[in-house]
Amino acid sequence: MSSVLATRVGALELEHPVMNASGTLDPLAARAAGLEIDRELALLVTKTVTPLAREGNEAPRVSEVEGGMLNSIGLPNPGLEAFIATTLPAVRALGRPLVVSAGGFEHADYELACRRLDGEPGIAALELNVSCPNVKSGCISIGSDAAETEAVVRLCRAATRLPLWVKLSPNVADLAAIACAAERGGADALVLTNTLRGLAIDHWTLKPLLGGVTGGLSGPALKPVALAAVQTCRAACALPIVGVGGIASGWDPSSSSPPGPARCRSGARRSASRCSPGGF
Amino acid sequence: MTLARVAACEPLGPYVQVRIERTFPAGEPGQFHMLRALAHDGFLARALSAVATADDSVTFLTQPRGPALAALAQAGAEVEVLGPFGRGFDPAAAGAAPVLVGGGFGAALLAPLSRLLPAAPLLAAFRDAEAARAAELVPAAEREIVLSPGNVLDRLAPRLAAATSVLAAGPDGLVRAVAAACAAAGVPCQLALEAPMACGYGACYGCAVELDGRLVRLCVEGPVVDGARLAVVA
Numbered sequence: 001m002s003s004v005l006a007t008r009v010g011a012l013e014l015e016h017p018v019m020n021a022s023g024t025l026d027p028l029a030a031r032a033a034g035l036e037i038d039r040e041l042a043l044l045v046t047k048t049v050t051p052l053a054r055e056g057n058e059a060p061r062v063s064e065v066e067g068g069m070l071n072s073i074g075l076p077n078p079g080l081e082a083f084i085a086t087t088l089p090a091v092r093a094l095g096r097p098l099v100v101s102a103g104g105f106e107h108a109d110y111e112l113a114c115r116r117l118d119g120e121p122g123i124a125a126l127e128l129n130v131s132c133p134n135v136k137s138g139c140i141s142i143g144s145d146a147a148e149t150e151a152v153v154r155l156c157r158a159a160t161r162l163p164l165w166v167k168l169s170p171n172v173a174d175l176a177a178i179a180c181a182a183e184r185g186g187a188d189a190l191v192l193t194n195t196l197r198g199l200a201i202d203h204w205t206l207k208p209l210l211g212g213v214t215g216g217l218s219g220p221a222l223k224p225v226a227l228a229a230v231q232t233c234r235a236a237c238a239l240p241i242v243g244v245g246g247i248a249s250g251w252d253p254s255s256s257s258p259p260g261p262a263r264c265r266s267g268a269r270r271s272a273s274r275c276s277p278g279g280f
Numbered sequence: 281m282t283l284a285r286v287a288a289c290e291p292l293g294p295y296v297q298v299r300i301e302r303t304f305p306a307g308e309p310g311q312f313h314m315l316r317a318l319a320h321d322g323f324l325a326r327a328l329s330a331v332a333t334a335d336d337s338v339t340f341l342t343q344p345r346g347p348a349l350a351a352l353a354q355a356g357a358e359v360e361v362l363g364p365f366g367r368g369f370d371p372a373a374a375g376a377a378p379v380l381v382g383g384g385f386g387a388a389l390l391a392p393l394s395r396l397l398p399a400a401p402l403l404a405a406f407r408d409a410e411a412a413r414a415a416e417l418v419p420a421a422e423r424e425i426v427l428s429p430g431n432v433l434d435r436l437a438p439r440l441a442a443a444t445s446v447l448a449a450g451p452d453g454l455v456r457a458v459a460a461a462c463a464a465a466g467v468p469c470q471l472a473l474e475a476p477m478a479c480g481y482g483a484c485y486g487c488a489v490e491l492d493g494r495l496v497r498l499c500v501e502g503p504v505v506d507g508a509r510l511a512v513v514a
Contacts (some may be wrong), residue, residue: 062477
């Protein structure tokens, strides 16, 4: 690995700037299919874990659209305790630096995840998902409000010594205010951004294509939105930033980033099965 | 991931047979590959099941209604191939008197299975005679082709008493109706289901279907499933 590509998020040193976006990659499933995608990533970000198990949203859950795809996955996960007992040891055994994404529906859910995961070995950072557009409560409703964002980050800060990354949504009026709120609450980094809420309609039935009606837009169409979010937050606060959205080739992170963000994530294109390093 | 070139394309009624250089494992009947033409700037690969395999090629049948599949159905096209993935048909569990039921161009994915079960009759439904050309790929010696507005279930019903199993592929409504008929008759069935897929190998949880009363990933648990796992509406 060339040292030219080495980077860091706060104190966390990375071999290179590419990681997966949370929710897009179950590395254990990929391994079971014979694909060692995790080996290509600087670190692994888990799918979001919530206090209780979730099945996820109704089908259909994905639809290709112009410029990318919509997903309405809805945070399926085994629940926090089963995650700690089963999923976490298996993912840790892959040997990659690990970021655990935590989500919830009230502030205490995030605090609980931080407290329970604090003593677990092999976790490089926790990512607070306060921005998922595909659940009916919590998550994005917390991350859409500066005061709530600051409060939940502050609670989590007190519950763990692990670095706290906060993943924000572009579906807000004043992203800079929310980024500053996360910083005041004690965040160590921002992750920008989650998906944009969108809707796809079946041409024949004139009904929504997704079972969850709306979904999150990702892929190339999200990249300019994410870059604007990065620029906005870069100007507003001093936190390190991980850029997410539309990273589909090796040129995307290096040629299109505004000054500042040196890390990037690939999600939807990975879902689209590109798995060579050059395919990010 | 493997790169392969489309060696030839041949129309078959409203469909196109896409023959791709065999640089990847062909898989078992009912398994699928994720295919994406490099020339297409669309986003997601498409899940397709092979309908024929030769020493130097694997053939898929597609109906290129959108740009992603149209780009795939071009001789010389360079294609990204992932797979084979998923669980296919289990011919060993079909018993001595299996029946194949197909519908639309999905009927063609019964072709590799028919080669393994040559005595199994094919009952297949299509919207018209042109669409029924998909059945030409299935080598079953005995066949009943039903055109709209006929109902292939009417042909299946009298055969269920003697059938040891039914193996079906086609539109969702058809395979679920087959599941209901088999459940009523106490005949086991294997059904190839469809769902929109993004990754194809279980990583994204995008292809959820309800089996055994819970949402599961079709690309991992299927696409061929035991019909008893579907909630059957009587």
